[in-house]
Structures are given as C-alpha cells and as structure tokens.
Amino acid sequence: MDLLVNVAQLLKEPVGATRTIEVNGPELELDGAEPAFVRGTIVLTRTDIGLWASGDVAVSTAGECSRCLVPFTSWADVRVDDIFLPKVDLVTGARILPEFDPDADAESIDDHHVLDLTATMREYRLAAMPLAPLCRDDCEGLCPHCGTDRNETACACEPELDPRWATLRELLT
Ligand SMILES: [Zn+2]
Ligand SMILES: [Zn+2]
Structure with missing residues (x-):
C-alpha cells in the first residue's frame, strides 16, 4: 500500500470508523538523497471534521x-499523529472554506478525496534525522591528522591535545 489513500468511502462513514493502512516500501523520493523506506501501520479514524491518522x-x-x-542507513521510530481535513464536502460537493478549519495546521485531503501522506512522512523523516549521525555509538572516527579510519x-599520530593546553605546552618548550 502506498502513501496515497482514497478516503471517499471512509469520509461517508460515521465518526469512529477506521481504515488500517500497512505501509512497507521505498515510499519517499527525496531531493539529493537516497529514497527513504517507511514501514508500519497507520490507522485512519473518521472524526467529526475529517480524519485522524495515528500509528507507529x-x-x-x-x-x-x-x-x-x-555511508549507512538507520531506522527511526516515528509516532504518527495528524489531522486531515477534506477541502470539499463529500455529500454536497461544496468547498469547505479554510476559515472553517479549526486547526490551521491541519493537512488537507484533495478534491478527489485522496489523502496523500507523503509530505507528512517526509516531515517526520526530517524530524527523525539525527544532526550528527553515528554508524555506532563508539565510532572512533577519522584521525584529524592523517585521515586514517581509527575503527x-x-x-601513529599523537592524540589530540585540548587546545587550552597548547599555550602551556609552548611555554614549556
Ligand atoms: Zn562512524
Ligand atoms: Zn593519524
């Protein structure tokens, strides 16, 4: 199942109705990066105003x-918790005006009642990316002097001195 879900039927169902989506695949095309994989289960629940997506x-x-x-690939666990609102009323076909949206940040469902979870998952992925990823916690890194992979x-390079000691060492020599 991909990240595009037709929710026309679910929107016709009463509040509390659910749809379960199993996601498992290379779903996210990313600019200048490897495509990201998404794996897990997302439950869509009909609410009074739209759909609530939740899951791990x-x-x-x-x-x-x-x-x-x-280069390495790591997995991050993400808790999905988002509200999606329809732009068009399914019964009357009337456009739902944005000012009626109680949640200004809510993502929306397009005019064809397709919910696209791609942008949401991309945001979750960005948020899950570590600022300084490590291939393993005790990675020794590259030697700053000769470039050898110390793993x-x-x-034979000298261990790096704390720069605060450098002036002291100059005084001693
Ligand atoms: Zn490393
Ligand atoms: Zn070295």
Missing part, C-alpha cells in the same frame, strides 16, 4: 557517519 512507523534515514564518513587501524 519506522522511517529509514540514509546518510554518512559524522565521525568516520562511512580499522590505529595510526
């Missing part, structure tokens, strides 16, 4: 380790 999914984040620069080989 995992999204992949591909990148390189901030210490050793090795693989030890190099």
Whole structure:
C-alpha cells in the first residue's frame, strides 16, 4: 500500500470508523538523497471534521557517519499523529472554506478525496534525522591528522591535545 489513500468511502462513514493502512516500501523520493523506506501501520479514524491518522512507523534515514564518513542507513521510530481535513464536502460537493478549519495546521485531503501522506512522512523523516549521525555509538572516527579510519587501524599520530593546553605546552618548550 502506498502513501496515497482514497478516503471517499471512509469520509461517508460515521465518526469512529477506521481504515488500517500497512505501509512497507521505498515510499519517499527525496531531493539529493537516497529514497527513504517507511514501514508500519497507520490507522485512519473518521472524526467529526475529517480524519485522524495515528500509528507507529519506522522511517529509514540514509546518510554518512559524522565521525568516520562511512555511508549507512538507520531506522527511526516515528509516532504518527495528524489531522486531515477534506477541502470539499463529500455529500454536497461544496468547498469547505479554510476559515472553517479549526486547526490551521491541519493537512488537507484533495478534491478527489485522496489523502496523500507523503509530505507528512517526509516531515517526520526530517524530524527523525539525527544532526550528527553515528554508524555506532563508539565510532572512533577519522584521525584529524592523517585521515586514517581509527575503527580499522590505529595510526601513529599523537592524540589530540585540548587546545587550552597548547599555550602551556609552548611555554614549556
Ligand atoms: Zn562512524
Ligand atoms: Zn593519524
């Protein structure tokens, strides 16, 4: 199942009706990055004003380790919790004016009653991306002097000195 869901039927159902979507695949095309995978279950619940999407999914984040620069893919758990509002009333076909939306941030369902979860999942993925990803917690990184990957080989460079000691060392020599 992909991230485009036709919700016309669900919108005709009473409040509390649900639809379960299983997502499992390379769903997110991203600019200048590997496509991200999304895996998990999202439940759509009919509310009085629209649909509530909830569930737990995992999204992949591909990148390189901030210490050793090795490319790797990690998974982040994301809790989906979003309200989607229809733009058009399903029964009357009337356009629902934005000022009637009680939640200004709510995403909307398009004129053909298709709910597109792509943008939402992209936002969740961005939020889940670590600022300084590590291939593993104890990654030794690259030597700042010779560039050796210290996870693989030890190099002969001196360990880095705290810059606060550099002036002291100059005084001593
Ligand atoms: Zn690393
Ligand atoms: Zn070195």
